[in-house]
Each structure stands twice: as C-alpha cells, then as structure tokens.
Amino acid sequence: MTTATPAVSAAAPTDQHGAKAHSDGGWDSNEKGYVPVQTRSARFTSTNPADFAAVTGLEAEWKLSPVALIRPLIDGELDGSPYAYLSTESEGVAVEWIDRTDSRIGSVGSPEEKASANAWASFDKALSVTLTGESSAEVTISRSGLGSTARAGHTVIVAKANSVGTIVLQNSGGALLSENVEVIVEDGARLTLISVQEWDDEGIHLSSQFARVGRDAYLKHIVVSLGGKVVRVNPSVALAGEGADGELFGVYFADAGQHLEQRVYMFHEGAHTKGRVNYKGALNGVGAHTVWVGDVLIGPAASGTDSYEQNRNLVLSEGTRADSIPNLEIQTGDIAGAGHASATGRFDDEHLFYLQARGIPEKEARRLVVLGFLTEVIQKIGKGDLETRLLQAVEAELGRIA
C-alpha cells in the first residue's frame, strides 16, 4: 500500500505555532509528544564517523532505509582510492584528482550522518570538476567499474564566478559506494548538475550532495534514479547569496525490491532567493519502495523569499510503498511565498478503462500515463540527447511490466 504522511498527529499542547509531533515518527525521544527545538540548519555534523552514535535503524534519518543492506557503508572499512572514470572533453571544464588537504574540501558540506562521515574519513583523493568558461560548457563524467568493493568517494564541483555549464554524473555497473559531493556555485554562475543513477540490480549507493549557491547565481540540480538495489541521494542546497536561485528536480522509477530514496534540503539563507523543488516518481512491483523527504528552511535573513516544493508519486501495482514527507520551516515574516505539496496516486482500473475505451491497448495506456507523468521532470534537463536516452530508459522499465 501507499503512504503519504505530510499530516501532523495530535500532540501535547505547545506555545510554538506548528510545533507538534510529526506523524512520521517519535523523533529521537522516548518521551511521547516530545518536540525537539531544533531548526533544520542546527543538526549535528561531523566529518568523524566516531562522533555519531551507532546506527540502529530506528533514527529519523535511517528509519525508512534498509539499514541492513547498507551496513557495510555505515560501519565498514571503505576503499578510498581513486577509481576509474570516463570524462568527455570540453573547453572551460577541468577534471582532476586533488589531495584531501585541498582547501576546497569541506568548504561547503559536513556530514549529518554516519555513512556520510565514514566516506569523508576514508577517501584518499577527491575528484575535482571546475567550470570556468562563460560560454556554456558541458561535461559527462561516467563511472561504471566500481564493482562490489565497499568504497568511499568525494567530489568537489566548482562553478567559477559567472561561469555557465552542465555537468552530468553518470553512474552504471556495480557499486557499494558512500560518497560526498560538494558543489560551489560562485557569484553569478549558472550550473546544471545532473546525477544519474543507473546502477545494476545489486548496486548500493549513498550520496550526500552539498551545494552552496552564491549571489545571483543559479543551480539546477537533478537527481535521476532508475537502477540499483538501494539508492539514497540527499541533496542539501544552501541558497546563500542574495538573489540566489535553486531548482531541485528529481525523477525515479522503483521496480520490485528496489529502494530509491532522496532527502532534499533547501536552505533559503540569503534575501530574495527563489527555490523550486519538484520530485516525481513511479513505483511498480512488490517491495518497490521510494522515500522523499523535502525540508525547506527559510532563514531569518531570507526576506523576500519565494519557495515551493512538491513530490508526486504514481503507483502502478500492489505491494509498493511511497513515503513522502514535506517539511517547511519559516523564520521570517517577510516572504514572497512559500508552499509545499505531496500526492501519491494510483494508476487504476478506471484510468485504464477510459484509455482503452478510446482504442488504446492496455500496455500503451500504461506507457502513456507513466511517460507523461515523468516527462515533466525529464524535460527540465534541457539536454536533448540525455532526455531522449532517459525516456528510453523509462520505457525499458515499463517494458518489464507484465
């Protein structure tokens, strides 16, 4: 069955408006109705995994994930050596390995959980991607040979001031990978970053992606998760500079037994920042599980902010589960707009009947609905060849539906 849990449950009376126990769980307290006074930006972070308590799987950040399957990435030893990758050549983009002592590392992110910290403590060298050109550059970095060794990865992406470009992180093959990705979008830069997860059926991948968007800069961040046994990509984007603009999109398709998770955090730090979050997913087959947690924080200095986040899930069969949890926290009264939405719906027999009654065969009817649903996000990529290939990949997923 499906669950969508944006609602709040009845809780102990409290003076703070909206501060009620959330229906998604008991937080970290045994005390019923306890409300932690903590804004999203105040979470504990550390690059040292020992600073985090042992993971039981009951914690708010882990309770929806298959912890047993990712245990080696949380507690195990990780191989942090450089791996093989393929990169397309493009003017205005440099790709190289850099030492972990490099000053760029740690300038944007810091792990909020143990697996992320484990990766941070374990990598030898970081992959650096630097965008310098002011005429649109494009680079695709492909990883396909990571294999089944437990690995740590670290990537630092810098879009220099006023640079423009598109970076695609293309993942396929096997993986048992925990990684951190830091993204620095300097003032006036315009970066599109697309993370595509098309791992094989056994692939396990945790990716914490931290971004900081400077003054009048723009980041379009897109997560596409189609393949892998467990894929958890958590983008965390600070719209730091005044007038920063962030568009965070995601599209996912979970088959039987697949776990696809994304915890999206957008922090409106600067004034007049604009943020849009739109994630859409389809689920098909017993045990297909998707998780979307969308946190938006509008900070005290973020006056004139315009923010909206939404998640939509389309359920194609019995036996699936879609968790969808939007959270919105506002610390200033002076905003242009803020909203959130979540909906999880079935593709049901009445839809099928309607389309079939117009001559459309059943298989084609399903294809039409799912493609139509996911295309809205895929076409945001703005890169024709990749859009075409991803639509074909979605079609291939649909082809597996009996």
Add this chain to the structure above:
Amino acid sequence: MSTLEISDLHVSVETDQGTKHILKGVDLTLEQGSIHAIMGPNGSGKSTLAYTIAGHPKYHVESGSVKLDGEEVLTMTVDARARAGLFLAMQYPVEIPGVTVSNFLRTAKTAIDGEAPALRGWVKEIRESMDALRMDKAFAERNVNEGFSGGEKKRHEILQLELLKPKFAVLDETDSGLDVDALKIVSEGVNRAHSKTGLGVLLITHYTRILRYIHPDFVHVFVDGRVAEEGGPELADRLENEGYDRYLTGTSVG
C-alpha cells in the same frame, strides 16, 4: 451500412449485498445513421447497458449477445471494441494524470486508425473541432479531464467523438449537469458527427430536454432492466407530459 444488434442481454454486478441482476433481457437493434434515445427512471439499467457495450470489467454478462455487423463484441477487449467502431461518451470521465489532451487524442487516433494521423491535417482538425465546441486552445496542453468543469468534461467527450469517428456512439447522460448553453454546444457537436460520418447514436437520458436539440428516430423506454415500450419521437413528448409513473406501477424501483 453497419448494424449493432443487442439480443436478450442479461447483466449483473457484484454489490455488497451480493449479485444484483440489472439487465433482464434487452433487445435492441441500431442501424448506422439512426438516432435512438433510451429513456427511463433512475436505476432502470440505462448506464449498465452503456458500460456493458463498452466492456467495463465491473459488469458481468450472464447471457445474450452484442453484435457489430454480425461479430460478437462481448468477447473483445475494451480497446478492440473501440477500434471496431464503438464509442462511449461517459457520464463521469476520469482524470488521467500526466497525459495531455493533445497527446491523448493523437494516441487514441493512431490506435483507432492503425496509423498516425498526418500532422498538419490533424492539428487543423483538432483546432476546428475545439473551436466549434467553444473550447479554449489551452485545453490541448492540460492533462486529460484534470481540473475540468463538468461542462468541459462533456465537451471533451464530444471532441473525441468528432475526432475518432466511430460507427456507433453511446452517450451516457451527456446532458446531465449542463446548462442550456453548454447543452446546445454539445448537441451541435453530436449532430455534426451524425451528419458528417453517418454515426449511429444511442442517446441515454433521464430527461427529454436534450431531445429538443438532438432529434431521435426511435425512443425506447427502459424500465427494470428491459425495454418496456418503443416508439417514434412522439413517445418522448408523451414522457415529457406524463413522466415514468405509468411504467412503474407494480414494479419496484431500487
């Protein structure tokens, strides 16, 4: 010239109270180009007949047949019935998330014709039909029925009727919930399709109001799952004056 022949049709549905027999032996023959009105009180089985012809899985055919030019329709899939030339304008069309009207119409047209329509002619045809039905251009890019008003949904049904050009159309209470302006627009659409393509129409209605705009050749009165009386257009006038009461004495209205 096509013929749709319904013979001794018995249909039931499963309800919480068990199996309920709704159609109890319907006989009806339609020739292409003719307009038949089916009138009757609520619960008499009019909509059940419509959905059974279209093949909705909720309705179980106990016995009888529905033949299109001699070929059994009841064994066909829902989509095969549509491709064979049957069309059901639904009373409550569902919203289809993620599918735009233009994408839907093109896909349906391609499925019905067996080939994609030539782009230029198709676009023009859609535009003309939408204009005639007073539908705004923006409709084409909206998701099917999503956020449509009741009247917009009905116009969208008739738009499909005009574009898909079936041999026979069953209109299930297309008049319900329409104001008089929308009723005229929708009726004009049906009349256009009828005169252009020689469509056969099975017009299901509770009220005689729509018959001022769509003139039936035959009127059938449906009571308790079968045809209780048949006649020409004058029968509709009589119903307008007398209502259904005289058919209901001695029968239970569920």
